[in-house]
Amino acid sequence: MQTGENEQALRKIIDFTRFLSIAVLIIHFYLCCYQAFQVWGLTHPVLNRILWPVAQFKIFDSLLYAKGSAIALLLVSLLGSKGRKDEKITMSEMINFGLTGLFLYAGSNLLLTSLQRSVGTYALYMALTAIGYMMIIRCGSLLFRMLKLNMTGDVFNKYNESFPQEERLLENEYSINLPAAYNFKGKTRKSWINIINPFRGTLVLGTPGAGKSYFVIRHLITQHIKKGFTMLVYDFKYDDLSRIVYNALRRYKHLYPVEPRQYIINLEKVMHRNNPLEPETMTDITDAMDSARTIMLGLNREWIKKTGDFFVESPINFVTALIWFLKKYEGGRYCTLPHTIELAQVDYKFLFALLKKEPEIEVLINPFISAWENEATDQLEGQIASAKISMARLVSPTLYYVLSGSDFSLDINNPQSPKIVCLANNPQKSQIFGAVLSLYVNRINKLVNRKNQQKCSLIFDEFPTIYFNGIDSLIATARSNKVATTLAVQDYSQLKKDYGREQAEVIMNIVGNIISGQVTGDTAKQLSERIGKIVQERQSITINSQDTSVNKSTQLDFAVPASKIAGLSSGEFVGTVADDPDNKIDLKVFHNAIINDHQAIRSEEEKYEAIPSVRQVTEDTLMANYLRIKKEISQIIVTELETNP
Structure with a gap:
């Protein structure tokens, strides 16, 4: 045999052991209930002579020894028994047979405690003992045929997909620490999400x-x-x-x-006021270009996917020219977004004449001036109108009021003024x-991305x-x-x-740290792949008419599948954290519930x-500020073009 065992010889030993158990029980019946066998005519001198030496054995001295020996031999034979595994066999069924059999097998002894024993008493004793014996055999058969694998006990594979997580609280002067609880091998344990x-x-x-x-x-x-x-x-x-x-x-x-x-x-x-185009914070024209790009792409989000197109870059260059002109004009006195919006609405004839006075923006406005001088009106409108129309949506007295004053500077991490x-x-x-x-x-x-700041x-x-x-x-x-x-x-x-x-x-x-609640689709797939795989146990079972085959194996599989991320409850999170050279974290990934x-x-x-x-701001104040800005742009045009035509 491939297993190294002589299965046929083993089966013969098991059968012989069970035969001995039955033989001991039958001999016990013959010796103990001899009077009944005499009445039934089932005795014989030859049989008596054969059994007389056997009756001298110690095991037949009492009911307890005889029946105990029979049941012991039966249990030994059952240990090596085989049979087709059956997943329908239940523990309760097996226990019912076992307890009932033992009760009948042992309880039948009470019938022989009476001094007056009749044939009927002996017959009932043997019947109850035999029934109990057979029920014990049935219990043992069920025990070794019961399918021990609970294939449906972990329907959602929670047990396999659990993994150890960081249980230490790792703190430093910058860290974010979130207490959590996670499940590992069926037990709930405390953990921490440490964004150190x-x-x-x-x-x-x-x-x-x-x-x-x-x-x-x-x-x-x-x-x-x-x-x-x-x-x-x-x-x-x-x-x-x-x-x-x-x-x-x-x-x-x-x-x-x-x-x-x-x-x-x-x-x-209105709460606080601040001018995001504060001239002191713009050191060169690239700052103006960044601001123009931000405001135009913020108003036209579809342009983000068309970055580099002529009719996307042209409006950005136009707004850049407006911002930088106002920054340079009179020391940036009128360099605000509301002034920029109003300046964009000026007639082309006056606007281009004004912008030409600033040499630093000549490169930016040349395409517009060229289109204007060559009467390419359609092209000019395509270049500028989108900027004017987009910024026109920002025209609001309240918005103008907030953006045209400064209660604070934007260097928020300045150690002297946090x-x-x-x-x-x-x-x-x-x-x-x-x-x-x-x-x-x-x-x-x-402003914040600088050295030596808070x-x-x-x-x-x-x-x-x-x-x-x-x-x-x-x-x-x-x-x-x-x-x-x-x-x-x-x-x-x-x-x-x-x-x-x-x-x-x-x-x-x-990003180095990811904390994700319930997400679906590509997001869940990406997260599942980022968290990675762990070793998981796999079991397969094959049941046929003769035997049951059980296979166990291990394989790498996703620690948190995309489907599980898509089904997270509120407060449950998965993700990974980053560490640093001074504080290493081995268990970076997590799947837990934040407490x-x-x-x-x-x-x-x-x-x-x-x-x-x-502050309390009235409608009159807002409108007065709005009209003042419009008037200041008009005055710039009049002043500059009249004094320097």
């Missing part, structure tokens, strides 16, 4: 309701404020995050070396407001609703300048729609104070 290096970029993914803000963003805000970070928070649904920022700052502001102030840019309800800035948006007006807020983000990005955290809720030109270079280069970037995105497809495939892929692949103390958070929110109003 947030400067490598953090991407928070999840469909609406997955818990991005409640389980991740709120803790990121409070922990970074507690650790003395300056901060830029893009609050898509004002004032969800701004209120957390305001109350966290009230609680922890004493921990800062220099107490920071909170500023809120709200384009709907700031926490919240950019408020409204989902119903996100397309217009998002373009302006993108300009603030662009200008702040230029540590800074940039948090963007619903990131695709703004256009951040250069987000990839910020994540790639700002690590050494202690700038942590956190992007909250619903799905990879949303990122592709608003930023284009190439930029979306760069954003997805460049929030809901009662404590609810109690804390009940104590939150509302964000106080900064």
Whole structure:
């Protein structure tokens, strides 16, 4: 035999052992119930002579020895028994046969305790004992035929797809630490999501309701404020995050070396004012070009996929020329976005005559002037009209008021004057407001990514609703300048729609920390591949009429399949974290549920104070500012063209 065992000889030994068990029981019946056998005429002198020496054996001295020996031999024979495995055999069925058989087998002894024994008593004793014996045989048969593998016990493969996760709390002066719980081999264990290096970029993914803000963003805000970070928070649904920022700052502001102030840019309800085109922050024309590109692509998101096209670059160059002219004119006194919008509406004849006076923008405006002088009106309109029409959507007294004044500078991580800035948006007006807020983000990005500044955290809720030109270079280069970037995105497809495939892929692949709630499609597949594979057990079973074959094997398979990521509950997250040379993390990937103390958070929110109003602005004030800006542009045209025709 291939197994090295003589199966036929083994079977004969098993059969012989069972035969001995039955023989012992029958001899016990003959010796114990001899009177009944006499009445039935089943005795014989020859049989008596044969059994007389056997009766002298110790095992036949008492009922206990005889029946115990018979059952012991039976159990030995059952140990080597074989049979076709049956998955329908249940433990309860086996136990019922076993207990009933033992009860009858042992309980029948009570019939022989009476001093007056009749033939009927002997007959009943043998019958009950035999029935009990057969039921014990049935129990043993079921026991060794019962299918021990529970093939349907782990329907969703949770047991196999569990893996060890980081259970240590790893803290430093920059870290974000989220308590969590995970399942490993059927047991719930405590763990931590330790983002010890947030400067490598953090991407928070999840469909609406997955818990991005409640389980991740709120803790990121409070922990970074507690650790003395300056901060830029893009609050898509004002004032969800701004209120957390305001109350966290009230609680922890004493921990800062220099107490920071909170500023809120709200384009709907005036809070603070700031000019993102502050001339002092623009050192050369490339800064003006970045600002122009941000505002135009923010207003026309479909242009992002057409970058480089003539009718995309022309409006950007036109707006760049306007911004740089205002920056150079009278020391940048009129260098604001509202002035830029109004200047774009000036008649071409006067506008080009004015712009020609600035030699630094000659290269930018030459194509427009050439088209104007050659009367190529259609081409000129195609180049400029898209810019004028796009910027016309920003014409609003409130928006003009916010953008034309400066309550603070945008160098938010200046150690001498730290700031926490919240950019408020409204989902119903996100397309217009998002373009302006993108300009603030662009200008702040230029100013924070410098050496020897205070540590800074940039948090963007619903990131695709703004256009951040250069987000990839910020994540790639700002690590050494202690700038942590956190992007909250619903799905990879949303990122592709608003930023284009190439930029979306760069954003997805460049971040070091990923925390994802429920996502589907390509996003789930990418995450599953990024988390990687683990060794998992596999079992297969083949049942035929004679035998059962069970195969076990191990193979590498996804630790968290895409289908499982698509079915995560609110508060459940998967992902991976990055480490640094001074603090290595071996268990970087995780699949757990973040633990929030809901009662404590609810109690804390009940104590939150509302964000106080900064200023009371009347409609008259807004309109007066609006008319002043229009008048100032008119005066520039009149003054320059009259004095220097």
